[in-house]
Amino acid sequence: SIDMTREEFGRLVLQCRQESGMKMMDICVALKTLPQAIYRVELGKFNTNTPFILQLLKALGYNLTIDGRIFKTEKALAKWMKNRRGERSQSEVGNAVGLNYQVIGKIENGQATMMLDTLLSVADLYNSKISIKQITK
Numbered sequence: 001s002i003d004m005t006r007e008e009f010g011r012l013v014l015q016c017r018q019e020s021g022m023k024m025m026d027i028c029v030a031l032k033t034l035p036q037a038i039y040r041v042e043l044g045k046f047n048t049n050t051p052f053i054l055q056l057l058k059a060l061g062y063n064l065t066i067d068g069r070i071f072k073t074e075k076a077l078a079k080w081m082k083n084r085r086g087e088r089s090q091s092e093v094g095n096a097v098g099l100n101y102q103v104i105g106k107i108e109n110g111q112a113t114m115m116l117d118t119l120l121s122v123a124d125l126y127n128s129k130i131s132i133k134q135i136t137k
Contacts, residue, residue, distance in 0.1 A: 003124045005025035006116060007044030012132050013056065018136075020060040022108040041116075048113045050074050062132050066123060066125045070133070075110055077119065082108040084126050 013018070013034060017027070017038070024035050031037075031052075040046035041056060050075045063070045064077075071077050081104075085093050090101035097104075097118060107110035123130050 002118055004130055005044065006047070006120065009116065009120065009130070010042045010044035013053075016132055016134075017042070018056065022060060022061075026099075027056070027059055032056055041128045047115045047117045048121055050077055050116060053116060057132060058135075061135050063135055065131050065133050067128050074114060077114055078108050078110055081114070081122055084122070084128070093122070093125065095124045096125050 001026065001033050002104065018060050028035055029040060033052075037048075037052070040116075054072065054074065054077075057064055059070070063072060065071065066080060069080075071080065081120070085104075090104040094101045094104045098121065099118065102111060107118065120130070122128075
């Protein structure tokens, strides 16, 4: 939904994991990570980086969507963020989401990793709907 919290996003990820039927160890092997990293995302207790979230969703058989458009890479998310900004300055967007303009610029140019909180704040700023859709075979 619009104005999604980290906890709400985490619950969606948990639901995806449960629906996938995958065993936690198989997910961990696929992502070369520990169960704690996945639980942190699901509980919304940690501001996870978007590349990890995209990898996790892909491993579960899901894609991140914003306003119905599928995003598979951090580069695509950064391009969306830059395009969505339009005529607004990086300072304007940064002030609205709690980051300085240099960080916004670095995210847009692929020099910095976008974190989940930033993604959620930017989506909220633009009244964009984040959802998770199962990858159709």
